[in-house]
Amino acid sequence: MRPTRIDRRTLLRAATAGAAAALPWSAGRAAEGAARLRVAALFAGKIDDRGFMQAGYDGLTLAARTVPAEIEFTQGIAPQPDALAAALRALAQKKPDLVVAHGGQNNAATRTVAAEFPDIAFVVTQGNVTGPNLASYEVLQEQSAFLAGALAGLITKTGVVGHMSGIRVVPGLKGRAGYAAGVAHTNPKAKLLTNFSGNQDDNALSKKIATAMIAAGADVVFTMLNAGRMGAVEACRERGVPQIGNVVDWTTIVPDVFIASACADSGRAVVQAVADKAAGRFAAGSIRQVGLETPEAVRLAMAPRVPEEVRARIAAIAAEIVAGRLAVPHEWSGEEFPTPA
Structure with missing residues (x-):
């Protein structure tokens, strides 16, 4: 080009x-x-x-x-x-x-x-x-992803949460590790479904993966995608499952679907x-x-419908990270959710 x-x-x-x-x-x-x-x-x-x-x-x-x-x-x-x-x-x-x-x-x-x-x-x-x-x-972005995981762990009712990404680049892997650690921090018994599809921009693929995760019990899905995010949005909207976005504040762009967004500009x-x-x-x-010490660049944006007690818990966790009392890991190992055929 x-x-x-x-x-x-x-x-x-x-x-x-x-x-x-x-x-x-x-x-x-x-x-x-x-x-x-x-x-x-x-x-x-x-x-x-x-x-x-x-x-x-x-x-x-x-x-x-x-x-x-x-x-x-x-x-x-x-x-x-x-x-x-x-x-x-x-x-x-x-x-x-x-x-x-x-x-x-x-x-x-x-x-x-x-x-x-x-x-x-x-x-x-x-x-x-x-x-x-x-x-x-x-x-x-792994710091805002940790907060996204903490939120998912707090709001899940099924005890199953999803994570979707595309290309296996270091920042994306760090983001997944942060999210997984955040889930475990607030809900150690929660199950994580995580998938790297290999494509950041394929909406048909992301809808298929999100649909499969929801069918497997996920009642909140965190998407680290680019142009392919809207396929996951469709799947979540059709099934009434809230989504957590990343990069920008998706709660103001698609407010009916996004309950939060792990902003990392x-x-x-x-x-x-x-x-x-x-x-x-x-x-x-x-x-x-x-990182989170500069909220204009890194933060978790939450929709108005997030309860005040949950907001307070997230704020306390963010303060722990900024103070250096809570470490955000860069690696995660575990079984991944298969990409549907």
Whole structure:
């Protein structure tokens, strides 16, 4: 897919004013009169998926407006190392100041391509790779996922809860581990049905999996999906089962289905990476993280129908995590729910 070039006058999407006012790290502006930063970004999925990719894209356009910067991006690349590397290489050959690879599925490809272009700065959001010209910026979605699990454990009546995701990338696996630990924290006897289908964007598949989980007893389902989330929404709506979303506040988008959403705005990582590069504080070789201590970036949003005593319990758990008294694990082992044929 051909890269799309945008400058400050032709932004495709403006992020909310509130997001610009409350960044999780210190963003700042480039020096007045400085040359405009050139940023190229790679999105393996669709920038209008109402999920992880769109959050990253919104962060990119917000960065273009606030730094300011000229931005270029490529979207819709298959999440395979060779394809991702080729797309990153094509962006780097245009000699931008910064290349941003959005999502942990880019870890291996970015490490390879960054070594080929030592004079260009590279960033992986939700990544865990570093190098002489490579850094990772991570929003700790596993912390909001832990709270999602804690909520699921508190509200389940059947004692069975679901978790659905697509690609097995490190952030997604961490999110599953956090959710599982949250369920066990508030309801040790609850049964977890967890599935990685291999596809973040297939609505027919997600509906089939959600339907099967509900048939197996799940009375709340946590979805960590992108464009394929609406299939699970249909299944939950048809069967009267509440869903917990992620990335953005789905309780305001589909209020009849979503009882909560494990918000983790990965777009903030994009904004911060661009701001750091513009301000001359880009730290290659490092991993920068933000979690529940910055609720503008990471939190559990809950629908008004969640009882006050449950809200209070979730708030107390969040405070324990922020204080370091409650650890969120990064790994989970157990039997997975099979993808229906």
